[in-house]
Amino acid sequence: MLDFVALDVETANARRGSICAIGLVVVENGSIAQRYSWLCRPPESIGHFDGFNVGLHGIRPEMVAGEPRFSERLDHALAIIGDRPVIMHNAGFDTCALRQACDAEGTSWPTLRYGCTLVWARRELDLVSYRLPFVAEALGVPLESHHDAAEDAEACARIFLAMADKRGSATVEEFGTTVGARLGELRSDSWRGCVSGSSQGLVAPIVVTDAAVDHPLHGQVIVFTGALSRRRQDAWDAVARLGATPEPGVTKRTTRLVIGGGFTGDSQDEFMTGKAAKALKLRQKGQPIEVLTEFEFEWLLRMAS
The missing domain is CATH 3.40.50.10190 (BRCT domain)
Known part of the structure; x- marks a missing residue:
């Protein structure tokens, strides 16, 4: 059964932990059931707003001044997620943002199982770019307001549903296994990505000893x-x-x-x-x-x- 939650975060500045918005889209039995869009105050120590980020998402300091802190919003999000897997587009960014925001507020990292539509799209599609708008367009998924957390989360959810439908996958775990990219895990003290890092099954290739010696990786x-x-x-x-x-x-x-x-x-x-x-x-x-x-x-x- 395709049950999962798509998640996206927006940040106040170049520090990934400066989360100022969270979007969630709940998918139940392959259909979008709920959508949430929250602003939050980013962690105080890294919470300044840069013009570049404001230009992307339009969120200004005064808009979050009366909102709950990131840690409060995260608790609410985790209650909604429960034990369902989480899907993100560029999960490497979003999970890093969650970790750094938790560190900045002195709270434990959340426990999540997650997949990444950026990683999966690179395996399933042949595109000039795998940024969210390009993948959405390729799969006929609407994306009206890129960098709105809820809009991006819904696009991510629909992208995954489209890819899972093409594969005939009944669950998120089944899809990950089919494309050769297991779900990642985030725990209170560790994490691993959604692409297998195991060396099992790898074949040692023949090293091209006469390759260009001036390349920085030659001989390494x-x-x-x-x-x-x-x-x-x-x-x-x-x-x-x-x-x-x-x-x-x-x-x-x-x-x-x-x-x-x-x-x-x-x-x-x-x-x-x-x-x-x-x-x-x-x-x-x-x-x-x-x-x-x-x-x-x-x-x-x-x-x-």
Whole structure:
């Protein structure tokens, strides 16, 4: 049975935790049942409003002045979500925003199972861009006011319903299994993305030793952790073509660690996976491991195109 809740957040500034709006859309048995749109006061320590963000969503400081704080809105949202899976478009951003907002207000992270229509659309569709408006248009989903939290949440819900219908999936879990991307999990002290990070079943590719030696990844030993937008095997194959060696775990050989799952590289507080923690310890001992975000990794791949 297709029961889930679609979620979207908007932020007051470039700090992901500065949540000022939450949109929820409840889907029951494959049909939209309820829709919620809430403003909230972002965490005080990171709650200033930037003109760029205001220009996107139109939410101004005076509009949230009398609203409940983020933590109160989150409690209400979690009561509605219950034990249903949550669907987001670019879940790496939204789950990171939830974590950072909770940290800023000194509250525990929520417990959620979640999927990402951005990740899934990249596996199911062939588009020039996988931003929400492009995916919505490709699937015939209306999106009248992008960056309105409830509008975006409803578009996300309809996008997933369209993809699940094409696959004939009866549940969110079944769809994730079918496309090879398990649901992610957010817990009070840890998280993992909705793309499997397991190295089981990966095939070590042949490293192209005569690849361009001037490419920044040539000769590196690369490990991946967290959710990536591309399949892990595809990432391994891509770096091998550039003359790099992919490996499943961080060791004394590792020279590059690519962290997915919405990692931005802004703070070591975001190094939440076991591989990332091990890399930090090795760096403290003098091993020259460089950490890359998924965006930086993809940019390096495009250099070779």
